[in-house]
Amino acid sequence: MKDATITPQVQQAPEAVKTVLKQFNSYDEPCLVLLYCDAEQEVVNAAFKQVLEQNRCEASNWISLEKHLRFCHLFCNYQNANFFAFDLTDILSQQGYQAKVSLFRHHCLCQPEDTYRWNVTQLRDLLETDDLVAINDFCDTRHWQGISQYIDADREARVIAEEGEDEAEVLSPDPHGEEIPAPLQQISPFILHLPQGEALWHYVLTGEFDAPMPLEECLLDLDSVLVVLHAKKHSPSFYRHLLRTCDYDSVPPQHEILACLSDALRPLYQVLLAELHDQHHQDCFLRVLDIFFHLFDQQDLPNVWREILTKDEETACLSALEFERRYTQPSEALDNAICPRAKRNIDHIIDSLDHFYTCDHDEYQEIERVFGSNRHAFDHQQWQRDEEEQQTRCRLIGAILLNLNHDVGLFDGDTDALLKWVSDGLHQDVYSEIKRHCGRQPEHLQAWLINESNNGLTALVEELSSILKHEMDRDAQSELGVIQPKYDLFSSIGPFRLMLATCYWLYKANQDSFAKRVILLSMEFAPQATIESMSRLYRSGFQGFALPELRCTFFTTLHEMGVPDADLSAFHISIAVQYDESELEALVHRYVECDHSERNRWNLAINKLGSYERDYFYLNVHRLHSEISTPLRDFRPTVVRELMSVVVKDGHDVDVHTLADAALRFLDGELSFRCYQRLTHEYVDVEQFDLPPYCYRKNAPKILPQILVDPDLTSQLRWIQLFCCQSTALKFIGLTFFRRHSTHNNPLQTQLLEQVFFEQLLHEDALSFSDRQTIELDDLTPEWLEYWHQYQRQMARKIKRL
Template structure:
């Protein structure tokens, strides 16, 4: 059986109209009651029955050749396409599912069945529109149901084209369900823009599909005459179009893509107008769409004609002209629903009461009485019961269950289904009063037992062997309501014979499963359970009990981690018994170390392996040397040779941008190794094995110690984190409730060879200044001893610790390090940026990295065009059609510049020499027909020195030299050794303003913005002026740290204390910070249009409102507002209107090019 074979078979006689009618009716009923789909996949196949025989429907069953052709045409438009070999003779075991369109074709052979077919088609459309998600419409892994059947109906009668159009819902996954736009494009090509086809356009709520009826997904090219051009040429048809669109929207509003769209801002009529003509721009960019909407259509702009029509239609309706699908409304209702305390219990109580002896069961939940009712409880299909008796709980099921609503599905997701109930029954006494009317209780302990008794009922009703692992983790590890043994005794089916031994094995294997689950880290709760279990029964420490003999050779890394943990605990407690030598013997085998080596090698480049770049992989001999280092008593390689091998071949856990730019994402000195930092920290177990064994007086400590030393030499801070996470009281962050335990764990790591400086720096990185203020300040004080001149024993010790901390800081995340030094200067001003050579190096390193990211976005030809002030055109630009094109005799290809360089591909250099355009450089051309090419053209004015232009182009191909030039220029400028104008011009040429990237590429890293409040005032001013003026995106320098900068300034001026700054709620200072920033911007002489945009985006601040009024009073508002996009201009107009003195300036925008702006002005002026 294939994955998408159908379990509901609807059999009928293809030659009997009554049998066909019954099949159509049965199909319609399945669609309407939701049973046509199983786990979001269409689950019906129609089969032919003749006498006692039943067979899969074939195209040959359709006697009408025209209808058979329609079916083939429909299949050819699907992602799989039509295939004679696949579709003309369908065998019983073929994974081919085309019975639905064949059913429709068979039924349409009988005129008397047409109405029945139409009813069925409407049910198909209703199902699609109710769900508005192709994820609920799959036929198989490539195709959706319904489209072919509706296409066949539409081809047989064009009046039903709107049904096909309605089927193409707004929320269509065109990545996975691609090609379906071809259905409507096909009818356009077959029938042209007749009124039936235009009706399909009007009834289609999928904007891209409407556009692709004549256009391509990207670009402004068309495969058929655009509907807008047809309407321009046929005024009477345009009148009909507007009337038909009005009738449609009054009858059925346009469906929105999802509930996340902004209701108030939506203009459904404009949607239909924006897809009438080809668009040269990004249809997903608001400003490109706004510009496109302002082009002239027939009587006015597209936007004006659309909004005028919308206003007329809306005047005839009391409801919006757009709507949401039923599924989206349910989603919104679920999102908007805020549970009050007790609502979860209120939803589940009717379900329990509807069970046999429901009242007795609820008494059982309340106080544990009426246990007989629990014992007699039969298995029940819970979803069916909930749907009828507890609709609110059934809605919870619908919200949480993804793949179905069987008892197994409910059991698998029961922790999510009962989330609210669990939360309520964990509440304190005060909150519990809110639901005492539903389930009374006197204490948290009673509520915990009530929750467990409620689970007893679900366990019995669902009749599953066990709850999912997530339930055990919550009850045992998180909530600590049960021990593991108590959990399995209550919620698993343990054989009656030798029950205690079976239970013990159940607990052991649960523990082993967790130790071997490489998708999860080892954590404190798991180690504690292991210790308790082994202490209670020492024979369980023997690995022979963990698997049968046949499986002993398959012991996993998790098994060895548990062995090491037990052995280390025994050693710490000076305990030994008969199990101790058994464990030691297991751990002396090479198997564990070979597994450790192989786990690492999974993240290495190995010759012939997956994703290994040619020439980058380890040879077989090198792989053997790597394994030898882990397993041999006397390895061939020493530690440094091993480190060199790892640094050469290990896959790096780097920050990668633009596909080819890679940077250390932790620190300049600390490489990231993927085998130490994959998403689930697989290597933690190896590190713990080494950590636990390296201190033991046993032979297994020799390889453990060697590997441990290697790992801490490679990544000391990362190793510290992975080991400490196993002992932490928090499941992710390294935190301890017991300070003495924390000290003991860090001392153990220090004894194991990790330098104290790394450990201190790691501890510091775990502190958040605003949450661990006292602790963080103590680190600042400790570091401040680095320049202490006290020569006493204590003074020398403090100074040495500070020096070690300084060294460790170089290996933690850049972001944590720079934050520490920024706060250090505020706490101890002598440690300023200007006095710290290392910080200045870090800034230069970060600046160069950010410039590299920015420079990579602008190609050499764009820089050349910017420098020369020449036009950069598309190959199909109409400008190039104004004069003849010819290829110069000494035409240069890219091979004349840098052989093999692909950046020339798709770029031509052209000179306007008066009577024609002459192409003098670019990719090879056979003829001067650039309009047939794809790419860019630089059009130079006549009289240029071509050799000079090409020489400069060649220089710009050296991206490293360009980066170094820009980087050095900015450094000179910041130091006061280069002029602003010269630096700003170079930055404008080299950087793509829209792609200006000044923040950190990753949260662990630094960006130029990380240093802005650390630089001395002169450098800060120069840096800000350069980037604030270059592009508005330069404001990213301070976007997330304005309040931080303001508070730092207040500390420096002595207006608030350092401690007050750390404890401050930044929300309380946003207004003052905005005023602080604006004063700074004005002092720096920043472009007023950039300041205006900042004020518009931060309109809530009084300082921003005052700046807008000041700009208006100075007569600069209109010119600056031209810089703003439509949405921002609209916000600006509303800002003015809301201020007492602002409305007098609204007339500035009375004739704005955007209809939206004019409407806002009219609303306030009238």
């Protein structure tokens, strides 16, 4: 059907469609449907009627747009919309017709005609593929792809239309005779109309400045220019670009433009800095940046520019020292004091630590940069704050500075004063914070904290276990197999995590015994939260470690401190599963090589991870060593019980354990699917089955790993049958009979079979372990894709025969 076409006229809604769209009020959110089909209208109507009856939808009549193309709208939930689209194409395809459906749900905050136009675009894209259905439904939050691509396309179309007026803007040729890159052409009118603009433009292109006044004076005079007003007057296209990058509907202030300058100049530096050895283009870009640096009155450029120009492998063209000299304003400090610019930078660092859970290695590098260039800054009295909460942040900086001193072997009066201030304050912070989260006054805490040994740790742990506040649903979580309680003390936004990071850096600086005791005490209650807190300034955003050597340094320090290897390995597993799949294989082999007692310690530590990281690690163990037993299969009854609890119909007083038992007996082969349906059909809403179903609790064991580690193919197909099939009940003279089951959710069945298919290829050595982590159907060659389709048809037949 790739040769099918839609005329451009359809993009704008015909009058008949406009009449329908005007009927929607500000609360209506209908699904707009476009059907491209070569069947006669009578055939389409019959299929349409059948699908509506099956899926309980309210729909309008078809409006013919052109040959083979029809429009209607319907009101239904996202599940029925999905079923409607696939059922309609299935029925028409089974009769030998070609049919494709594009469904787009209208949001009441958008314009109906925009939604219609976006649906036409979606249909055009669909006709270029082998898919039969394309759906954009914001109600289906798990699969919604958003509408940003359509909004961006509309915005770009408006810009292109408006840029006709920009053709009159004069572009000076490059004196070297080279073609001027398009992003530089866009900015040329902006530069040409600055004071001494022609000389500045010539300077940008050649590095030569020919004007009555020196270049330095010309650049200094630029601080009188308001960037956005100048752009609006002299360079409309660059003005609109500024508004888009600043996300402003009105005129953004000057300081906001400076903050967004890296986005505004991204098209320019992506072209001019693309070639590492193209000195001419690099110098050209830096001269443009010089101009903007002076337009903003020589304020320090945002830190993102330091990353772009000195660190990013694709764009770096300056050393760190060259950047400092060129794009930061020198400032003289008084004797034994820090300069105002350094004070501003330190204040910014302290403020950034207020959201410690978002901090990463960038903050650590900024501390190194700001304090490393000014020894006077190691005097904490020059920048510490008075408020207690802010003092906690300041002490983390102090601990890092102590470690920097240790690394270079520097010990002086500032070091001694800094160590005393950090240590004394940390003692009080830790005691106060733990006490604040206890239900009553802890008897052993203060004495243990000031002790020089770990004697009494066991008694303290027992006491705190009974009085530390934790989440109220602890019992409910334990039913899901969650063995790690969630204590309020370790909240991701609480100050105790920052204190743990301070303990880490203080221990790293001088093997501080108090810091070590606090860390080991925390490991008794929340090992993964403790390790995560201490790793924060080694990480790259919310991902893994910024550099492999940082991970090695971190793990070595904690190992020396006495943190159990099993907990460190579990943390490494969590990072690998989420962010660094290249580490998974080595971790799996380490797990397999453990003896029985050591593996039990690993299991205990791994079971304190989140259910996703835990279950997918065990799945990967099964992939590489299927003969090794893991705790994953122990969660099977929990998965089934949680699954049945969320698909049970409302208003039915039924024991979920009874439903779960019936499902387990079916999965084990003790019951046929028909018997399972007879026991559950009155109580289970099969339309709620999904991967995972709506309301399936986040901490519950994951469903897909349970399917993929089932020992044989038949068991896996029963899982798919449970999720995707149903038998229609017929009542006759008080008796209930069941027809042969059929698939009610083809997309989900395809999704599950795809995973089983790739798992089979892995176990047959037709797919590598690393490729299994990322492969999708789109990655298959035509030959393998044909093999997949044969496999899909074969498995579908097997499911029907079960």
